[in-house]
Amino acid sequence: MAESPAPFPVGxxxxxxxxxYDYLATACVINLVRTHELLRPVLEREFRRFGLSGxxxxxLMILRGAGEPLPPHAIGERLMVARSTVTDLLDALExxxxxxxxxxxxxxxxxxxxxxxxxLERLAALLPDQYRREQVLLDCLSAAEKQTLIELLGxxxxxxxxxxxxxxxxxxxxxxxxxxxxxIEED
Numbered sequence: 001m002a003e004s005p006a007p008f009p010v011g012x013x014x015x016x017x018x019x020x021y022d023y024l025a026t027a028c029v030i031n032l033v034r035t036h037e038l039l040r041p042v043l044e045r046e047f048r049r050f051g052l053s054g055x056x057x058x059x060l061m062i063l064r065g066a067g068e069p070l071p072p073h074a075i076g077e078r079l080m081v082a083r084s085t086v087t088d089l090l091d092a093l094e095x096x097x098x099x100x101x102x103x104x105x106x107x108x109x110x111x112x113x114x115x116x117x118x119x120l121e122r123l124a125a126l127l128p129d130q131y132r133r134e135q136v137l138l139d140c141l142s143a144a145e146k147q148t149l150i151e152l153l154g155x156x157x158x159x160x161x162x163x164x165x166x167x168x169x170x171x172x173x174x175x176x177x178x179x180x181x182x183x184i185e186e187d
Contacts, residue, residue: 005119007027007031007034008021008030008031008034010026010027010031011016017063026186032165039137040054042133042137043133045131046126046130047126050122050125050126051096051122052122052126054077055081055085055089056089056093056098057126058079059075059079059089059090059093060093060098060119060120060122060123061123062075062078062079063113063114063119064115064120064123068114069102069112069113069114070112070113070114071104071111071112071113072086072087072090072111072113073086075090075113076090090113091129093119097116097118097119098115098119098122099114099119100113100116102112102114
């Protein structure tokens with residue numbers, strides 16, 4: 001059986017038709033999107049086996065990694081999502097018994113979020129397979145290539161964040177850049 005083309009093939013525009021056209025930039029964007037489309041369902045399918053989504057998994061990982069209760073806004077900043085999204089995620093995790101909201105010890109107007117024992121146990125059950133899966137998924141790259149990929153993705157992410165309007169920096173926005181201002185427009 002013939003191996004499918006990789007990376008995902010991209011057609012070329014006729015020279016001069018669009019002055020801003022850059023074949024390599026287009027190929028990079030299309031292949032980043034294609035990689036996401038291939039990777040996300042693999043991860044989501046496994047998270048569902050544990051009663052989670054990718055976003056719920058990420059919240060639990062953030063809380064586990066923090067080692068202390070966090071305010072919801074800190075979780076949102078790390079996830080790069082809007083407050084309303086954080087509230088929905090925390091509500092879903094709380095219904096499952098994986099997190100609890102507790103009063104802030106110094107400011108009674110604030111709440112903190114911490115993982116429950118049940119939430120930490122769910123992660124402990126999921127993580128061995130998750131780490132093996134990540135290893136298998138990226139086994140096609142050497143350690144040096146993985147490091148290079150991390151650095152290149154970081155460079156792209158910093159560039160995207162610098163193009164976002166100040167109110168959207170640190171949060172995902174629309175994927176299209178405006179022609180006039182060079183900023184990422186909101187949907």
